[in-house]
Amino acid sequence: MTKAGLAVLLIIFLGTAVMAAFISYNLIATSSPPFRAYPSPFSKYVGQPLGEVQVNQTALASLVVSQGKVNGTTNNGVILYIPFNWTLNLTVYN
Amino acid sequence: MSIKDSIRLPWSPAIKLQQLTGKYFSQTTLGTSILFTAAGLVWLAVMGLAALFFRLILLNPYNTEAIAPIYYSLLTLHGYVAMYILVPFLTIGIGMYAMYKEEGMELTHFDLVNVLFWLANLGMVIALAGGPMTSWYITPPLGLLQTTFNFYSGPAIALTYIGLFITEACITAVAGITVFDGIRTRRNKGKLSIFPTYALTFTAMIVFTTPFLMATLMWYTLGILAHVYVNPTVAFLLFWMWGHPVVYFVPFAVFGALYAYIPKFAGRKLFSEKWARWNLFLLFVFTMLVWAHHMLVWPLPVWIRGFVNASTLLLAAGSGVTVLNLGLTIFLAKRYDFSDIRGLAYFLALLGFIIAGIPALILPENALNPIVHNTYYVVGHFHLMIWTIIILGSMGIIIDQFLNAFGRIAPLSNLSLKSIRAGLLLWFGSFLVVGFAMMAAGYQGLIRREIAYPVEFLPYMQTMTIFAWLGGIGFVLMAVPAFSMVTRWLVMKYYSGVVEQ
Numbered sequence: 001m002t003k004a005g006l007a008v009l010l011i012i013f014l015g016t017a018v019m020a021a022f023i024s025y026n027l028i029a030t031s032s033p034p035f036r037a038y039p040s041p042f043s044k045y046v047g048q049p050l051g052e053v054q055v056n057q058t059a060l061a062s063l064v065v066s067q068g069k070v071n072g073t074t075n076n077g078v079i080l081y082i083p084f085n086w087t088l089n090l091t092v093y094n
Numbered sequence: 095m096s097i098k099d100s101i102r103l104p105w106s107p108a109i110k111l112q113q114l115t116g117k118y119f120s121q122t123t124l125g126t127s128i129l130f131t132a133a134g135l136v137w138l139a140v141m142g143l144a145a146l147f148f149r150l151i152l153l154n155p156y157n158t159e160a161i162a163p164i165y166y167s168l169l170t171l172h173g174y175v176a177m178y179i180l181v182p183f184l185t186i187g188i189g190m191y192a193m194y195k196e197e198g199m200e201l202t203h204f205d206l207v208n209v210l211f212w213l214a215n216l217g218m219v220i221a222l223a224g225g226p227m228t229s230w231y232i233t234p235p236l237g238l239l240q241t242t243f244n245f246y247s248g249p250a251i252a253l254t255y256i257g258l259f260i261t262e263a264c265i266t267a268v269a270g271i272t273v274f275d276g277i278r279t280r281r282n283k284g285k286l287s288i289f290p291t292y293a294l295t296f297t298a299m300i301v302f303t304t305p306f307l308m309a310t311l312m313w314y315t316l317g318i319l320a321h322v323y324v325n326p327t328v329a330f331l332l333f334w335m336w337g338h339p340v341v342y343f344v345p346f347a348v349f350g351a352l353y354a355y356i357p358k359f360a361g362r363k364l365f366s367e368k369w370a371r372w373n374l375f376l377l378f379v380f381t382m383l384v385w386a387h388h389m390l391v392w393p394l395p396v397w398i399r400g401f402v403n404a405s406t407l408l409l410a411a412g413s414g415v416t417v418l419n420l421g422l423t424i425f426l427a428k429r430y431d432f433s434d435i436r437g438l439a440y441f442l443a444l445l446g447f448i449i450a451g452i453p454a455l456i457l458p459e460n461a462l463n464p465i466v467h468n469t470y471y472v473v474g475h476f477h478l479m480i481w482t483i484i485i486l487g488s489m490g491i492i493i494d495q496f497l498n499a500f501g502r503i504a505p506l507s508n509l510s511l512k513s514i515r516a517g518l519l520l521w522f523g524s525f526l527v528v529g530f531a532m533m534a535a536g537y538q539g540l541i542r543r544e545i546a547y548p549v550e551f552l553p554y555m556q557t558m559t560i561f562a563w564l565g566g567i568g569f570v571l572m573a574v575p576a577f578s579m580v581t582r583w584l585v586m587k588y589y590s591g592v593v594e595q
Contacts, residue, residue, distance in 0.1 A: 001426065001427075002424055002425060002427055002428070004430050004441065005360075005422070005423075005425025005426065005427065005430070008417070008420070008421035008425065008444065009418075009422070011445070011449065012414070012418060015448065015449070016452060016455075019453060019456070023456050023459065030465065
């Protein structure tokens with residue numbers, strides 16, 4: 001039995017275990033409240049510009065086109081994925 | 095007297111051409127295999143230098159559009175050379191060498207293969223001469239915009255795709271000829287040994303998959319010259335039907351070498367030859383069924399998403415069986431011969447493949463792909479694969495090839511051996527750091543390909559650049575002794591008159 005072989009086997013099994021834990025963590029994290037889609041403060045007609053609205057959370061934001069078909073999408077919508085840990089600064093003009 | 099003899103001229107182009115091809119064309123299988131692997135190393139140096147230079151540009155997080163044409167040209171050159179010519183050249187070179195060394199199978203169409211080799215290089219030069227900034231995906235609309243090409247304009251931008259088409263057509267033909275000639279000249283009966291089995295299977299895969307790319311290139315050419323409508327989704331699907339399998343050509347051909355030689359350096363039999371042979375079917379079939387996992391942010395139907403998620407994990411299982419088989423072989427041996435540089439190269443290739451492969455398990459998961467999609471996480475994963483199983487695995491084979499061809503009259507000196515060993519270790523260590531820096535930055539959201547990025551990622555970029563340059567020094571330490579062997583062999587044979595036994 002060689003140490004090099006043992007190292008290879010350990011990396012295979014421990015590495016897979018670590019990765020399984022990492023994947024589970026990400027699955028849980030992305031389906032937990034801060035990551036779940038939640039009502040946007042901009043989804044209603046506001047009349048006047050809101051100015052800067054602080055949303056101190058990481059979110060998955062959806063840009064949805066309400067009418068007409070957007071070229072290249074199947075659900076008439078455009079989905080914008082914000083990378084983990086990034087901040088989304090949205091400015092909305094009516 | 096034949097007509098040919100009766101009209102013999104003092105200077106005939108046919109005879110002159112024959113003399114030239116006799117002198118400059120490789121006329122042996124070993125020599126032709128070296129032609130492809132050595133050209134692969136030269137292209138590797140070209141695309142590696144491009145990467146080292148654009149890494150310097152990336153040291154500035156506040157880059158503007160002024161530097162964009164240079165950055166994107168270098169980035170595109172890096173990708174074009176890697177995927178369109180380096181990968182197939184290494185695969186074909188390894189395929190030829192495996193069949194020649196293990197089974198005595200030979201090429202017979204030398205002149206044709208040589209002509210196709212040079213045409214393939216010429217096609218790449220034509221493609222690169224336009225200064226494309228399309229990225230290697232060549233996706234429309236970027237791939238079809240006038241402004242994406244620095245030097246070609248108007249209908250001339252089609253030259254890029256015509257050049258690439260010439261390259262790919264030649265490569266496909268050479269791959270087909272290699273497998274065809276090999277099978278025709280095989281004298282041994284029974285099972286083909288494991289190295290050529292893998293190497294030739296994935297050389298043959300070039301023939302199965304490259305026509306998809308050629309169709310895409312032809313479509314773009316018609317799009318530019320005849321204004322045929324190019325549907326981006328269909329073009330991208332076609333592209334990835336080649337674009338995914340191409341990443342496996344070299345790793346799976348190298349698997350054959352690992353199966354054949356790791357047991358030799360471990361001094362025992364392969365743990366399970368049966369696993370290795372059955373696994374080939376899984377690897378071959380599933381390699382061609384996973385391409386859509388590159389399009390998880392495209393508007394694909396749910397059933398395709400489910401299918402590629404599952405098929406990619408099944409393919410990963412095939413790779414898992416490979417590394418387990420090889421790991422058990424080394425584990426159950428009494429010792430492993432690290433003193434041989436080829437033994438070291440194969441071991442590092444195996445180790446790197448495991449380290450690079452495991453973090454990739456998150457990528458095909460539909461629910462999780464958006465977290466890391468198009469970030470440096472992906473770049474870190476696939477570059478680690480390239481730096482280890484592709485480059486180090488090929489290095490092991492190329493050193494073996496060079497020793498076989500030149501070693502008798504131009505053996506490697508002790509200093510050369512030390513230099514190659516240091517190069518292997520420096521390359522492996524440096525790029526391990528670069529790969530993990532890329533993955534860590536990518537997981538935190540560093541988007542790939544962009545010239546400007548949030549300043550918080552600067553330390554990661556600095557780490558990547560410094561260690562990439564160190565890895566480059568590792569390449570020099572490996573390549574200089576290898577190529578000096580060729581030079582010494584040429585001098586000994588043609589100038590000093592040393593005769594090979």
